Amino acid sequence: MSVSLTALPATGTMRRRFVPVRLLRQLMVPGAIIALWYALTVHGYFDAQTMPTPQAVGLSFWQLIVTGQMWPNLLISLQRVALGLAFGGSLGIILALASSLSRFGEDSIDATVQMARTLPHLALIPLMILWFGIGETPKIVLIALGSLFPIYLNLFSAVRAADPKLIEAASTLGLSHVETIFHVILPAAVPGFLVGLRQALGASWISLVVAEQINASSGIGYLVMNARDFLRTDIIFDGLIVYALLGLATDQAVRALERYLLAWRPSIIAAKGA
């Protein structure tokens, strides 16, 4: 990859100068939106009660951090998502493998899961509250349910889509059924699983937002609901920013996982070499 670049020494310095340019380009649109927001609020196009200025939002964000309100609430939200995703994801993986790798599993599991997934899981909130109260359990169960189905569906179809030609080649190499699963079918399903993981993360954040707005006494959602009661729209904006940043961070984490697990893909090899 780098051969043609080292042949022309000037290109190396060019490339280094280009990195902030790309970052600047990426920041262009968000920057314009904030500028527009600033201009509109400063000139009083919005009611200051319902639409805070960007600087008010920034200031309250800073205050949430220095007064120590941000961290414990952020931490509890992260913990809910982590636990929910761990339970829902594990169950999704177990069910998907059981039903995709055997006919018995498919016949006994798949129809039930397909039926359950058509149900909007957020509609279960009233039941959850009756069954599990208003503690951590219903929130984690809700997030687990949100993440289970994307992982199940994607992993199931990825296992089934494993290339039959590779499976055939494995059999001519004398691989047993179990060895074929570990060397051929499961690695082939990893890309599909990662798509499922990404969707599951998205569903987890949505479930978290909804779960935390009902009877929560901690978490980012609680901060937001509390702010609504005191008409602190600036803090509501802070909550939204935190959710956006969390979504961005987890997406980056999945990308990093992809670069590690799919290191054999030409696109990733090229990106590493460049």
Place this chain on the structure above:
Amino acid sequence: MNMLTEIAPAQAPGVTPGVTGEKFAVEVRGLTREFGTNSVLRNLDLQLRPGEFTALLGRSGSGKSTLLRTLAGLDAAPEGTVTVPAARAVVFQEPRLLPWKRVWQNVALGLRVKDARKRAEEALEEVGLGHRLKAWPLTLSGGEAQRAALARALVRSPKLLLLDEPFAALDALTRLRMQAMVAALWQAHQPAVLLVTHDVDEAVLLADRILVLDHGRIALDLTVELPRPRRHGAPGFNALRAKLLDALGVREDGATV
């Protein structure tokens, strides 16, 4: 009836353990394969001697791939008896390397010996891929990938090497180089080879014996006496070529007879 005999454990239905005769590497008797009402192989008899290089020609649908797949243990042999060596390996038209395993790991896959890695690396050196041991398969060129597939087959020291149109997807120059390499590897290791191809020149260039399969029967069984190494256009080459094309129902100018 109803058996495919080999020394190794069963792969396809109808496979039972047995011992390959000394005289033949492959012995097929009365093999019939039908898909629906369409018979692909009809009461086929075939013997391949150890170390013999046989090319199997035939138009598409002549049953040549079905025969190869039966010998590979990928298709069942419901009617007839098929005796093959346990040590056999297949190279397909596509390399069929696992993209998530490095080249040497692909070659070592399924090798149940202690020094599997060393053997895999030696096999890769032999096909000229010593510099690509740790490469990811999807970064290989078509010719390199097919050479890796060849190494993966050879590392198993097969008594029977099954080649299913292994050069068909390669460009013309790479194909010539691969053909020369297969000829050299065959002479070094002496497995019985069954090369399925639709390329008459390739068959004449490589094989001791050429079979033409037509509607599930062996229509022509030719011994090739040309000295090796062979060249296109050598004396006798064109006569043989014409004879084979004729058996395949094609004239030299390409028109159907």
